[in-house]
Amino acid sequence: DRTPRHQQGSHTDWLTLNIGGRPFTTTRSTLVSKEPDSMLANMFRQMDVWGNKRDERGAYLIDRSPEYFEPILNYLRHGQLIINEGVNLRGVLEEARFFGMERLAEQLEAAIKSSQPPEDHSPIS
C-alpha cells in the first residue's frame, strides 16, 4: 500500500510545535510511536495534557532550541539520525536528553566520542 499513513481515516492528528519561536508541523503519531517511553511521547500521548500552554496560533509551546530539535523530529519520522556538517552534535544531545529519548542520546554520545579527542572541551563541534 503506497498511501501514506496520515492519509488513512481521520485518526491522525496534526499539530504544530512552537519550539523556541519556530513552528514545526507534525503528527501526534510521529511524536508518540518511535520512542514510546520518552517524555516527548508521554507529553503527546493524550489529547489534553499540555492544556493551556499554546501560542496564539494554537501551537504547543516548548522552551528549547529549534535548530537542534530538527534532527530529532526527523529521527522520529523515519528512524535515522541524520545531522548536517557543521551542526554541533552536543546541541542535539542536549535536546535528546531533555525529551527523555534515551536510545537516541546513547547514539549521540557514541558519535560525539568517536568524533572528538577526549581532552577537547571546546564549545565548537
Place this chain on the structure above:
Amino acid sequence: DRTPRHQQGSHTDWLTLNIGGRPFTTTRSTLVSKEPDSMLANMFRQMDVWGNKRDERGAYLIDRSPEYFEPILNYLRHGQLIINEGVNLRGVLEEARFFGMERLAEQLEAAIKSSQPPEDHSPIS
C-alpha cells in the same frame, strides 16, 4: 516563445506544501511530470486526493523534513540533483524514498557510496 509555461492559460495549478512547518510554493505540474510513477506524483495528480489535510492557509500538510525536501523539489523543477556542501545526502535520500522517487534514490545512493568509505556509519555526512 519566451513565455514560461506556467503563464499560459489557467491549466497550471499553483499550490503550497507545508513540509514540517515550512511553506513551499510550486505547481501541480512540477510535482507530477518529472517522476510520474512516484508516490508524490500520484498524490497530486488529481485535484482532491488529499482532501481535508490542509493547514489554515490551505497548504497541503506533509510530515517530513523541509530542509531535505528542498533539493528534491528543485530536482522536480529542472531535473538536476544539486545539493549544497554540508547538507547530508542521507537526509535527501530518506525523502526521495518516502516520496517513492526511485530513480532519484538510486542516484543518491551512488553519490553516498562514492563520497563515504563503506565502514563509516557516522550520522554526519
Place this chain on the structure above:
Amino acid sequence: DRTPRHQQGSHTDWLTLNIGGRPFTTTRSTLVSKEPDSMLANMFRQMDVWGNKRDERGAYLIDRSPEYFEPILNYLRHGQLIINEGVNLRGVLEEARFFGMERLAEQLEAAIKSSQPPEDHSPIS
C-alpha cells in the same frame, strides 16, 4: 483594490516575488535594467504581464528555488556575482538559465569549470 499602498503613485515600483514560497522584495527597475534582454526583464517590463499569477499577499509567483535565486537578485542589484562558500554554483546556474540571463550563465559556467575537475559529476559543489 488589492494593490498595496506603496506600489501606487511612486516612480519607483516596488514588488515582491514569491520564489518557491520565500518572499523577495525588490523594484521593477532592478529586475529590468541590468540584463534587459533576459526573460526576467521581459516578464517585468510592463505592469500587467503576469496578470493574475499572484499569491494572496500580491507577490508574483515563480516556481523556482529561493536559495539559488538570492545571488541572482543581488547580481541584478549591483552587477557583482557573489556567492557564499558552500552554495552550489550549479544551482545558481540553473536559475540564470531559467531566467534567460546569458551573460551571467557564461560567468557561472566559467567559475564551475575552474573550480571542479572535469571528470567530477558529484551533486555536491
Place this chain on the structure above:
Amino acid sequence: DRTPRHQQGSHTDWLTLNIGGRPFTTTRSTLVSKEPDSMLANMFRQMDVWGNKRDERGAYLIDRSPEYFEPILNYLRHGQLIINEGVNLRGVLEEARFFGMERLAEQLEAAIKSSQPPEDHSPIS
C-alpha cells in the same frame, strides 16, 4: 487587554523576544534563573519593567543580533555553551557582554583565545 491568552493563569510565564526582527519564544524563568545577576535577568525579573517597548504582536523589542543570541538563549535553557561550526565566537561574546552575562563572557573569551593565534585580527572566526 494585550496579554496573549497563553500567558494568563499558567504558572509558567511565556514570552516572546523580538531580537532584531526574529522572534524567540521562551519563559521568564529561563531568562532569570541561570545568571541571576545579569542585565538580562534584571530586565525580565519583574513583569512590567520594559513597559511599552513591545512590537505589534506583544514581543519584547531588543536591538541586537538574532543569530548570535541563539546560543545564549540555549545556554540559559540548559547551562551548556554550544556553538555551531562557522559561527563567529566573537559575535556571541558581544551579545554576552551586552546582556551582562559575565561568566559566559569569560568562557567565550577563553574559547576565542584558544582557537585563534593572538596576532590574528581578521573579522572571520
Place this chain on the structure above:
Amino acid sequence: DRTPRHQQGSHTDWLTLNIGGRPFTTTRSTLVSKEPDSMLANMFRQMDVWGNKRDERGAYLIDRSPEYFEPILNYLRHGQLIINEGVNLRGVLEEARFFGMERLAEQLEAAIKSSQPPEDHSPIS
C-alpha cells in the same frame, strides 16, 4: 494612524527595515550614531525622509541583500565587524558601499586583500 503603538511616545524610536523581503528591527539611533556621515545615517536622521516607501506593515523598503546587511547592522549596534565563516566578504563590502559607510568599506577591503591572493577573481569567498 499607521504608526505602531510601540513607536509612539517612547524616546527610543523603534523601526523595521524591509531589506529585500526580510525584516530587521532596530532603533533609529543605531542607524544614525555610529557612522553619522553615511547615506544610511542621512536617510534615517529625520522622521519623514523616506515618506511613502514602506511596506504594508510599515517597514522601510530597501532593495538590497538581507544576508549581507546583517553584519552591517551588527557593526552599527556595537562597533565590531564580525562575519561568520563562509559568508562572502565581498557581499558585505557591496552593502557597505551602497550605504556610504566609508570606514567600514575600508576595513572590509583590507580584510579581503589579506584573505585572497590578488589574482583570484572567483565569485566564491
